[in-house]
Amino acid sequence: xxxxxxxxxxxxxxxxxxxxxxxxxxxxxxxxxxxxxxxxxxxxxxxxxxxxxxxxxxxxxxxxxxxxxxxxxxxxxxxxxxxxxxxxxxxxxxxxxxxxxxxxxxxxxxxxxxxxxxxxxxxxxxxxxxxxxxxxxxxxxxxxxxxxxxxxxxxxxxxxxxx
Numbered sequence: 337x338x339x340x341x342x343x344x345x346x347x348x349x350x351x352x353x354x355x356x357x358x359x360x361x362x363x364x365x366x367x368x369x370x371x372x373x374x375x376x377x378x379x380x381x382x383x384x385x386x387x388x389x390x391x392x393x394x395x396x397x398x399x400x401x402x403x404x405x406x407x408x409x410x411x412x413x414x415x416x417x418x419x420x421x422x423x424x425x426x427x428x429x430x431x432x433x434x435x436x437x438x439x440x441x442x443x444x445x446x447x448x449x450x451x452x453x454x455x456x457x458x459x460x461x462x463x464x465x466x467x468x469x470x471x472x473x474x475x476x477x478x479x480x481x482x483x484x485x486x487x488x489x490x491x492x493x494x495x496x497x498x499x
Contacts, residue, residue: 337437337438337440337458337459338401338439338440338441338442338445338448338453338456338458338459339351339440339441339442339459340441340442340443340444340445340458340459340460340461341443341445341460341462341463342443342461342463344463345462345463345464346461346464346472347441347461348399348441351395351397351439351441354395355395358395358437360393360395360437361393361394361395362394362395362396362397363388363389363394363396363397364397364398364399365396365397365399366398366400366403367400367401367403369381369385370382370385370404370423371420376422378420379422379425379426381423382423382426382427383426383430386430386433389434389438390435390436393436394436395439396434396437397438397441398438398439398440400441401440401442402442402443402444402447402448404423404424404427405424405427405440405442405447405448405449405452406424406447406448406449424449428451428455431452431455440456466497467496469495470492470495470496472496473496474492477490478492
């Protein structure tokens with residue numbers, strides 16, 4: 337799955353909710369965890385995180401995934417560009433073979449390579465309006481089982497106003 341749209345729309349929280357509902361562990365990774373200055377290491381890291389997710393029966397959550405799923409480079413003349421393409425190809429292979437759930441999150445879905453987009457279920461997370469923000473605040477500070485000590489002047493209507 338690919339969760340996309342602006343920061344602060346709940347993509348990460350939604351991924352955590354999916355994982356919680358499934359009763360699974362989550363393995364989180366981002367481009368900085370995978371890429372390497374050494375040729376071939378990025379591809380090895382991709383294989384390793386997918387292997388770890390399969391071993392642990394975990395949901396793999398890849399944040400800021402536009403860096404991973406961007407269009408593959410053409411006219412490759414440098415080793416670094418070849419390494420990036422190799423890593424993206426390995427990601428595609430690993431995604432095809434993986435039997436579990438992978439959730440990608442990005443603010444820049446337009447940067448995705450079409451080959452990745454064709455293999456994902458994309459879910460847009462639009463910015464919530466004030467009524468939705470009010471409900472979010474109510475659930476997170478006054479919801480069932482939540483015992484946050486609040487001042488009497490805490491008002492979810494005021495918190496929901498977009499600044």
